Amino acid sequence: MTTTTAPHHSERIDVPGFRGELIEPGDAGYDDARAVYNGSIDRHPRLIARAMDVADVIAAVQTARDRGLPVAVRGGGHNAGGLGVGDDALVVDLSRMRAVHVDPAERVVRVEGGATWGDVDHATHPFGLAVPSGIISTTGVGGLTLGGGLGYLARQFGLTIDSLLSADVVLADGTLVTADTDRHPDLFWALRGGGGNFGAVTSFTFRAHPVGDIVGGPMFFSLDRTAEVMRAWDDYLEEAPDDVTCWFGFVTVPAVAPFPAALQGQVVAALVWCINASVDRAEEALAPFREKGPVMDGVGPMPYPALQSAFDALYPSGDQWYWRADFVDDLSDDAIAVHVAQGPTLPTPQSSMHLYPINGAAGRVGRHDTAFSHRQARYAQVIVGVDPSPEGFDDVRAWTRTYHDALHPHSAGGAYVNMLQDDEGLDRVRESYRDNFDRLTAVKDRYDPGNVFCLNNNVPPSTGSSV
Numbered sequence: 001m002t003t004t005t006a007p008h009h010s011e012r013i014d015v016p017g018f019r020g021e022l023i024e025p026g027d028a029g030y031d032d033a034r035a036v037y038n039g040s041i042d043r044h045p046r047l048i049a050r051a052m053d054v055a056d057v058i059a060a061v062q063t064a065r066d067r068g069l070p071v072a073v074r075g076g077g078h079n080a081g082g083l084g085v086g087d088d089a090l091v092v093d094l095s096r097m098r099a100v101h102v103d104p105a106e107r108v109v110r111v112e113g114g115a116t117w118g119d120v121d122h123a124t125h126p127f128g129l130a131v132p133s134g135i136i137s138t139t140g141v142g143g144l145t146l147g148g149g150l151g152y153l154a155r156q157f158g159l160t161i162d163s164l165l166s167a168d169v170v171l172a173d174g175t176l177v178t179a180d181t182d183r184h185p186d187l188f189w190a191l192r193g194g195g196g197n198f199g200a201v202t203s204f205t206f207r208a209h210p211v212g213d214i215v216g217g218p219m220f221f222s223l224d225r226t227a228e229v230m231r232a233w234d235d236y237l238e239e240a241p242d243d244v245t246c247w248f249g250f251v252t253v254p255a256v257a258p259f260p261a262a263l264q265g266q267v268v269a270a271l272v273w274c275i276n277a278s279v280d281r282a283e284e285a286l287a288p289f290r291e292k293g294p295v296m297d298g299v300g301p302m303p304y305p306a307l308q309s310a311f312d313a314l315y316p317s318g319d320q321w322y323w324r325a326d327f328v329d330d331l332s333d334d335a336i337a338v339h340v341a342q343g344p345t346l347p348t349p350q351s352s353m354h355l356y357p358i359n360g361a362a363g364r365v366g367r368h369d370t371a372f373s374h375r376q377a378r379y380a381q382v383i384v385g386v387d388p389s390p391e392g393f394d395d396v397r398a399w400t401r402t403y404h405d406a407l408h409p410h411s412a413g414g415a416y417v418n419m420l421q422d423d424e425g426l427d428r429v430r431e432s433y434r435d436n437f438d439r440l441t442a443v444k445d446r447y448d449p450g451n452v453f454c455l456n457n458n459v460p461p462s463t464g465s466s467v
């Protein structure tokens with residue numbers, strides 16, 4: 001991201017009653033405050049309102065509405081499309097609202113809207129509990145949850161939204177409501193997969209699950225074994241017990257200890273395991289894959305937060321990101337042939353391809369029970385182009401599109417909304433929600449008819465109006 005060239009505004013925006021920090025173009029800290037995780041995003045908001053509490057969020061949303069400014073809600077700032085920040089927008093920045101309260105007896109966790117998953121894991125692990133999340137601990141709870149939430153516990157406990165009990169939401173009219181199965185049930189349905197379309201969520205209340213130490217980590221195979229390993233992994237997951245989750249990826253072995261020197265810098269086919277069971281049971285699950293002779297086996301017992309944060313250092317904030325995703329119902333031999341051809345061509349050490357399983361508990365929830373529609377999919381697939389430097393980034397983007405174009409004909413249509421890029425358009429959002437899209441539109445009409453919350457994978461109101 002470059003230094004700002006945004007104009008100073010002669011009039012500062014007053015946000016009555018706001019106690020947090022208000023940052024405008026020209027203020028010290030403006031460039032830091034508008035930067036998001038994806039370093040290729042370079043947007044210039046009109047005002048960044050760093051809220052301290054719910055009252056601040058209400059004040060900021062009311063001000064945006066009164067002035068006709070679009071609202072961007074910033075949770076963890078991780079979205080690859082940079083949806084937590086917008087040109088000329090009022091950014092409701094929740095990064096100071098990160099408290100986590102755990103009730104171990106009831107196994108209930110209340111999380112403020114700007115927390116990261118690392119904040120949640122830190123708070124829950126001492127009680128032997130966890131909330132299903134993703135695979136990187138620096139990702140925000142807000143965006144990940146509202147889009148669905150796919151991670152290491154998905155086959156056992158479902159998507160993150162399947163553990164959501166309620167949400168406190170500041171609506172476009174500045175009121176605060178609690179949505180759950182009894183109160184505002186239509187809003188609660190839409191929040192579970194429908195993204196940031198309906199309001200600013202100031203806190204999420206989750207069911208936590210018994211997860212302490214797990215057996216997890218990566219197993220690497222040489223590329224000539226790719227087809228065999230992918231097929232065996234796909235067959236295994238069809239019948240695997242729910243407490244085993246394992247994603248497949250092409251990755252470059254990091255050039256650091258403890259990775260073996262002979263492998264460092266090589267592209268490999270990886271299976272990354274999370275088994276929430278006894279070591280003996282885990283050994284049974286792993287045995288057939290160990291027999292295939294991985295070139296590195298890093299799977300072992302560890303605290304769940306150690307697995308959740310294992311890849312954090314490889315993915316620091318500020319790299320350039322571009323990705324393309326799809327849902328996959330069946331991993332056909334033709335699709336595997338595309339992976340065999342394309343996977344080894346990762347253009348940078350940070351680039352990768354991942355296939356995350358959605359079957360097991362996540363797949364047993366009905367396609368209309370929450371806004372997340374593609375419950376039948378076996379996998380969420382994402383091709384990830386990452387470049388620490390902006391110079392070669394066009395090539396990385398082109399690589400991502402080439403790989404995706406080759407695979408897309410083998411996909412189910414639609415993609416996990418949290419892995420849509422910001423240049424994909426409304427049709428891709430529709431394909432991702434399928435027949436849930438009309439119901440989302442109805443909820444949008446009711447809760448945000450003026451599309452104040454438009455900086456997201458937008459479900460426009462039926463009037464098509466926007467601020």
Ligand SMILES: Cc1cc2nc3c(=O)[nH]c(=O)nc-3n(C[C@H](O)[C@H](O)[C@H](O)COP(=O)(O)OP(=O)(O)OC[C@H]3O[C@@H](n4cnc5c(N)ncnc54)[C@H](O)[C@@H]3O)c2cc1C
Pocket residue numbers: 036037072073074075076077078079080082083084085094113114133134135136139140141142143144145146147148149150151195196197199200201202315418419455456457
């Ligand atoms: C390195 C990396 C790893 C990832 N791994 C996973 C993974 O394992 N599993 C997975 O499911 N996803 C994963 N993702 C995708 C991730 O879920 C999305 O990028 C998500 O949007 C990030 O949420 P955030 O709060 O950090 O983002 P932000 O950029 O802050 O926000 C993203 C969107 O969510 C909205 N939003 C955020 N918080 C709130 C809130 N409190 N109220 C209302 N709207 C809100 C924003 O308005 C915006 O539209 C990963 C992303 C990255 C970059």
